[in-house]
Every structure is written in C-alpha cells, then in structure tokens.
Amino acid sequence: MPILTIDQVMHAYVTNQSAVLALNHLSLTVERGEFLSFLGPSGCGKTTLLSIIAGLIEPTKGRVLIEGKEAKTMRQTIGYMLQHDYLFPWKTIEQNVTIGLKLTGKYSEKTRKQTLALLHQIGLRDVDDRYPYELSGGMRQRAALVRTLATDPKILLLDEPFSALDYQTKLKLEDLVWETLKQYRKTALLVTHDIGEAIAMSDRIVLFTAKPGKIKRVVSVPDSLKACTPFQARQHPDFSPIFQMIWKELESIEQT
Amino acid sequence: MNKHEWLQRIYDQHIAYEKREKRIVRFFQTIIVIAFFSLWEIASRFHWIDPLLFSSPSSIWHLFITKVRDHTLFSHTTITLTETVLGFIVGTIAGICFAALLWWFPRVSKIVDPYLVILNAMPKVALGPILIVALGPNMTSIVAMGAIISIIITTIVVYTSFKEVDANYIKVLQTFGATKRQWFTEAILPASFPTMISTLKVNVGLSWVGVIVGEFLVSKQGLGYMIIYGFQVFNFTLVLLSLLMIALLSSIMYQLVSWFEKKLIKRA
Structure with missing residues (x-):
C-alpha cells in the first residue's frame, strides 16, 4: 500500500470577493521512503496541498489517505517544517525540540534523551539551555528539523525550509536533511522554487501549473543522481541535462 | 604588545568611558534635584513666589x-x-x-x-x-x-x-x-x-x-x-x-x- 494517496483533490479558497480554485483534480501516490519535490510558479497551491496532507485544512473535494486512512485522523504521522524555523523565542532549545513530544503525549525520559541525542548528532552541541536568538539561522533551522523529527513522523512535509538561508548554509543543510531522512527511512515532500535543490534531493519531481494548481508532469530523477548526496549530485554529469529539461518545462508552464 | 593585551586595553578604555558617562549623567541628575528644591526654598523665602500657594520644601x-x-x-x-x-x-x-x-x-x-x-x-x-x-x-x-x-x-x-x-x-x-x-x-x-x-x-x-x-x-x-x-x-x-x-x-x-x-x- 502506498504511504500517501492523493485522490482527485480539489480545493477552493472563499473570500468576500469570490471563490477561487486553488487545486484542480489532483491525484498522486507516494511510496514509503520516497523523496518528492513540488516545483512550480507561485500561486500553484503547493503550500495548500501540504496543509491538506497535514490535515490542517480539509479539501473541498476529494480524499487524502495516509496508509489508507483519512489524513485528518493521521496528524501524528506527519511532520511539518516551515520556511522559517518558528522556534518559540521564549523557550530554550531543549523545550523547543521537545514540544511536539509534550503535545502528543509521547514525552518521557527516553524520548527526551533520544531527541537531545539527535540534536547533538546533527551538530548542535551545548545549546540545550540556550534561547533561539543566540543561534544562527542555520542552527535554528537544524533545531526546527529536530523538533519535527522528535515525534517520529512517517512523512515529512518541507515547505521551502532552506529558502531563507544563505547559499553555503543551504547546501550543508540539504546534505544533512537528506542524510538524516535516508538514515531513518522517512518519506518526504519538499516544496521549493529551486530546480537544482529539487533535482539534488529528490527521487521524483512533480511539476505544477498555476491558477488553478494542477500537476503538469512528474519527472523521475535518474538513479545515478539518487544515489549521490545533494552536494555530489549537483556536480554530477547527469545533473545538467535534467536541469535543462525541467527549466524548459517550467518556461512553457509560465508562458501558457 | 601582543594582540590579547591590545584587545584588553581597548576593552578597558570602553569600560572606563561608560563609567565616566554614567557618572556625568548621575551628576547632572543630582544637580537638577538640588537646584530645584533650593530654588523653590529660596524663591519662597524671598517671596518671589507666594508661599501660601507654593509652600516651600x-x-x-x-x-x-x-x-x-x-x-x-x-x-x-x-x-x-x-x-x-x-x-x-x-x-x-x-x-x-x-x-x-x-x-x-x-x-x-x-x-x-x-x-x-x-x-x-x-x-x-x-x-x-x-x-x-x-x-x-x-x-x-x-x-x-x-x-x-x-x-x-x-x-x-x-x-x-x-x-x-x-x-x-x-x-x-x-x-x-x-x-x-x-x-x-x-x-x-x-x-x-x-x-x-x-x-x-x-x-x-x-x-x-x-x-x-x-x-x-x-x-x-x-x-x-x-x-x-x-x-x-x-x-x-x-x-x-x-x-x-x-x-x-x-x-x-x-x-x-x-x-x-x-x-x-x-x-x-
């Protein structure tokens, strides 16, 4: 059974002016352990789709199934990472990364230790008792990753988590996130504007058209690139041809 | 002079400056209080202001x-x-x-x-x-x-x-x-x-x-x-x-x- 099934999802935003169709007849299945990227012009409803998968909003029409069950009943299996870290400034790093455990009732000495161990493993040492403002942007986003992973979600939704970082930090974090997700065999959906990032990190890339959001095409990344870390993939000879292909595809989307 | 001593000196200078600044501010604040009450007292004694209305410290x-x-x-x-x-x-x-x-x-x-x-x-x-x-x-x-x-x-x-x-x-x-x-x-x-x-x-x-x-x-x-x-x-x-x-x-x-x-x- 696929871990995620999106079945004929339609979603409309209603405002005082009008009702706008954000997503139109969207269908997609994702297998366990897969890494998918969503690429497309702004306004193509990618963030809306993530919110629907996360069970935060209900689709106007259609169904989203996680392991065969309705998405809104499966919130606990989803981890969501936003563009900015949104660490709570009044909580210490430890309190921040364990908040999910506390809210889901999974908090115990064991899970606390595991979470702190993960924090140290991804290079955040001696910051447990610090406050977020004392950390750099990259460190904060890493803490946000730990917060997301702490509750052991099966699917990770990454909503442009690297776009607010400087280029070098972004490349390092891509590798770190990729390795961490592979290690724990997580399924991930990444929303991004960066074609290179999509190719470097994912197994499949979903290209969206805008207004209303619709899947234009799904591109499979060659196995040669999938095996590499994102940083290596960017240097790989197969990288450039697929980049060109997606670039042209997106150009044609924007022109129509 | 090595780098460490040099940095220490710059730091000491900064602290000394801050201290001096604070003293000056405190000094003028005290002066204002003293001047205000003295002037009030004197003005009242010499009937520059009506002591019945403004009293005196x-x-x-x-x-x-x-x-x-x-x-x-x-x-x-x-x-x-x-x-x-x-x-x-x-x-x-x-x-x-x-x-x-x-x-x-x-x-x-x-x-x-x-x-x-x-x-x-x-x-x-x-x-x-x-x-x-x-x-x-x-x-x-x-x-x-x-x-x-x-x-x-x-x-x-x-x-x-x-x-x-x-x-x-x-x-x-x-x-x-x-x-x-x-x-x-x-x-x-x-x-x-x-x-x-x-x-x-x-x-x-x-x-x-x-x-x-x-x-x-x-x-x-x-x-x-x-x-x-x-x-x-x-x-x-x-x-x-x-x-x-x-x-x-x-x-x-x-x-x-x-x-x-x-x-x-x-x-x-």
Missing part, C-alpha cells in the same frame, strides 16, 4: 515630620496604596481575562467591538459618582475606580496583541495536534508578554488617577482626601506633601513592574 518637611509623628500620614498612605495596588491588579487581570475571552470566541469579539470603542472613548472618571452611589462611599468604589479606568484599554491592547501573534506558531502547534487551549498557553500568551508588561506600566499611572479621583469624591481618607482637604482649607503645604508622596510611591510601583519585566522576559 522646608515647611513640607516639617509637616511631613508632624504627620509621621501623629501616624496620620502612614494610615492615609497605606489606604491609598492598598486601593491603588488592588485597582491595578483587578483592572489588569480582568482586562487580560476579557481579552482571552474575545480571542477564544471570535464572534463575541465581532459583536462587542463597537461597544468597546464607545467604552474606551468615554472618560471613566465620569462614572465616579454612579459607582459611589452604587457601591457606597467606601474603599470598594475607590478600588472599582482604579480598576475600571484601566480595564477597557487593557482589554483592547492585549486582545490586539493576541490577534497579531504570527499564525505560523499556531501552525507549528497544530501539526502536533495541539488543542485550542494549548495554542493559548504555548503560543498566544507567552508571545504577548511584552505587550502585557507595557500595559502594566501604563496601568500603574492610570490606577493612581482612578484612585485619587475616587478619594476626591468619597473624601474620607487617603492621599486624595488629603489633597482635597488641603485645597478646601487652603493648606497647600498639605497638598504638595501628598503630591510628593504620590510621585514617590508611583515611581516605586513602576520600578517594581520593570523588575518583574526582567524576571518574566528572559530573551534579549
């Missing part, structure tokens, strides 16, 4: 000693201080509770919005006579005055800050399946602490206004009573003594709130 001091000896100053001050602190606490807490209620029930907030605007625009001290008739000419109505003057503005300001908390913090909590109650305790409330502290600071001043006006009207006891009594018997030394006491006590309350702020808000 020395006569205020003598009155202070007398009033301390016969224990009347202490009792009046304690009464006023109790009323103010109670009014301040009741007003602030009730205001925050109302704000929480409005946040919890958005429809209620939509319904009461115009009434809040009217209540806020209305000068609350004008309600004084009604309060005194309703609650009796006693401490309760004075505390109510101290509270009512700050309650509406606290509600409006705190509710606005509740609404302005970044929705993405809620989104983070939602992804962990948090309840609405948890949104409030984990994000909305702590995110609004800085705003609440600044309303506390405003409320210190407002409660004093409410309580003093209340004491004017009830005219039985307290520093406000001392002012109105001094005014009626033309004893402006008494009026000024009360004013100085109020200034002193309200500054102490303000300092306490600042101290509380430092305790509560740990981030820079």
Whole structure:
C-alpha cells in the first residue's frame, strides 16, 4: 500500500470577493521512503496541498489517505517544517525540540534523551539551555528539523525550509536533511522554487501549473543522481541535462 | 604588545568611558534635584513666589515630620496604596481575562467591538459618582475606580496583541495536534508578554488617577482626601506633601513592574 494517496483533490479558497480554485483534480501516490519535490510558479497551491496532507485544512473535494486512512485522523504521522524555523523565542532549545513530544503525549525520559541525542548528532552541541536568538539561522533551522523529527513522523512535509538561508548554509543543510531522512527511512515532500535543490534531493519531481494548481508532469530523477548526496549530485554529469529539461518545462508552464 | 593585551586595553578604555558617562549623567541628575528644591526654598523665602500657594520644601518637611509623628500620614498612605495596588491588579487581570475571552470566541469579539470603542472613548472618571452611589462611599468604589479606568484599554491592547501573534506558531502547534487551549498557553500568551508588561506600566499611572479621583469624591481618607482637604482649607503645604508622596510611591510601583519585566522576559 502506498504511504500517501492523493485522490482527485480539489480545493477552493472563499473570500468576500469570490471563490477561487486553488487545486484542480489532483491525484498522486507516494511510496514509503520516497523523496518528492513540488516545483512550480507561485500561486500553484503547493503550500495548500501540504496543509491538506497535514490535515490542517480539509479539501473541498476529494480524499487524502495516509496508509489508507483519512489524513485528518493521521496528524501524528506527519511532520511539518516551515520556511522559517518558528522556534518559540521564549523557550530554550531543549523545550523547543521537545514540544511536539509534550503535545502528543509521547514525552518521557527516553524520548527526551533520544531527541537531545539527535540534536547533538546533527551538530548542535551545548545549546540545550540556550534561547533561539543566540543561534544562527542555520542552527535554528537544524533545531526546527529536530523538533519535527522528535515525534517520529512517517512523512515529512518541507515547505521551502532552506529558502531563507544563505547559499553555503543551504547546501550543508540539504546534505544533512537528506542524510538524516535516508538514515531513518522517512518519506518526504519538499516544496521549493529551486530546480537544482529539487533535482539534488529528490527521487521524483512533480511539476505544477498555476491558477488553478494542477500537476503538469512528474519527472523521475535518474538513479545515478539518487544515489549521490545533494552536494555530489549537483556536480554530477547527469545533473545538467535534467536541469535543462525541467527549466524548459517550467518556461512553457509560465508562458501558457 | 601582543594582540590579547591590545584587545584588553581597548576593552578597558570602553569600560572606563561608560563609567565616566554614567557618572556625568548621575551628576547632572543630582544637580537638577538640588537646584530645584533650593530654588523653590529660596524663591519662597524671598517671596518671589507666594508661599501660601507654593509652600516651600522646608515647611513640607516639617509637616511631613508632624504627620509621621501623629501616624496620620502612614494610615492615609497605606489606604491609598492598598486601593491603588488592588485597582491595578483587578483592572489588569480582568482586562487580560476579557481579552482571552474575545480571542477564544471570535464572534463575541465581532459583536462587542463597537461597544468597546464607545467604552474606551468615554472618560471613566465620569462614572465616579454612579459607582459611589452604587457601591457606597467606601474603599470598594475607590478600588472599582482604579480598576475600571484601566480595564477597557487593557482589554483592547492585549486582545490586539493576541490577534497579531504570527499564525505560523499556531501552525507549528497544530501539526502536533495541539488543542485550542494549548495554542493559548504555548503560543498566544507567552508571545504577548511584552505587550502585557507595557500595559502594566501604563496601568500603574492610570490606577493612581482612578484612585485619587475616587478619594476626591468619597473624601474620607487617603492621599486624595488629603489633597482635597488641603485645597478646601487652603493648606497647600498639605497638598504638595501628598503630591510628593504620590510621585514617590508611583515611581516605586513602576520600578517594581520593570523588575518583574526582567524576571518574566528572559530573551534579549
């Protein structure tokens, strides 16, 4: 059974002016352990789709199934990472990364230790008792990753988590996130504007058209690139041809 | 000279400069106080100003000693201080509770919005006579005055800050399946602490206004009573003594709130 099934999802935003169709007849299945990227012009409803998968909003029409069950009943299996870290400034790093455990009732000495161990493993040492403002942007986003992973979600939704970082930090974090997700065999959906990032990190890339959001095409990344870390993939000879292909595809989307 | 010593020297210079700056500021602040009171005393002695109206620091001091000896100053001050602190606490807490209620029930907030605007625009001290008739000419109505003057503005300001908390913090909590109650305790409330502290600071001043006006009207006891009594018997030394006491006590309350702020808000 696929871990995620999106079945004929339609979603409309209603405002005082009008009702706008954000997503139109969207269908997609994702297998366990897969890494998918969503690429497309702004306004193509990618963030809306993530919110629907996360069970935060209900689709106007259609169904989203996680392991065969309705998405809104499966919130606990989803981890969501936003563009900015949104660490709570009044909580210490430890309190921040364990908040999910506390809210889901999974908090115990064991899970606390595991979470702190993960924090140290991804290079955040001696910051447990610090406050977020004392950390750099990259460190904060890493803490946000730990917060997301702490509750052991099966699917990770990454909503442009690297776009607010400087280029070098972004490349390092891509590798770190990729390795961490592979290690724990997580399924991930990444929303991004960066074609290179999509190719470097994912197994499949979903290209969206805008207004209303619709899947234009799904591109499979060659196995040669999938095996590499994102940083290596960017240097790989197969990288450039697929980049060109997606670039042209997106150009044609924007022109129509 | 090595790098370390060089840095140390630059640091020492900076600290020395800061210390000097602080001393200069303190010096001028002291000078102003001394100059103000000396000038006041001299102007009064030489009748540049009418001593009957403006009194003088020395006569205020003598009155202070007398009033301390016969224990009347202490009792009046304690009464006023109790009323103010109670009014301040009741007003602030009730205001925050109302704000929480409005946040919890958005429809209620939509319904009461115009009434809040009217209540806020209305000068609350004008309600004084009604309060005194309703609650009796006693401490309760004075505390109510101290509270009512700050309650509406606290509600409006705190509710606005509740609404302005970044929705993405809620989104983070939602992804962990948090309840609405948890949104409030984990994000909305702590995110609004800085705003609440600044309303506390405003409320210190407002409660004093409410309580003093209340004491004017009830005219039985307290520093406000001392002012109105001094005014009626033309004893402006008494009026000024009360004013100085109020200034002193309200500054102490303000300092306490600042101290509380430092305790509560740990981030820079």
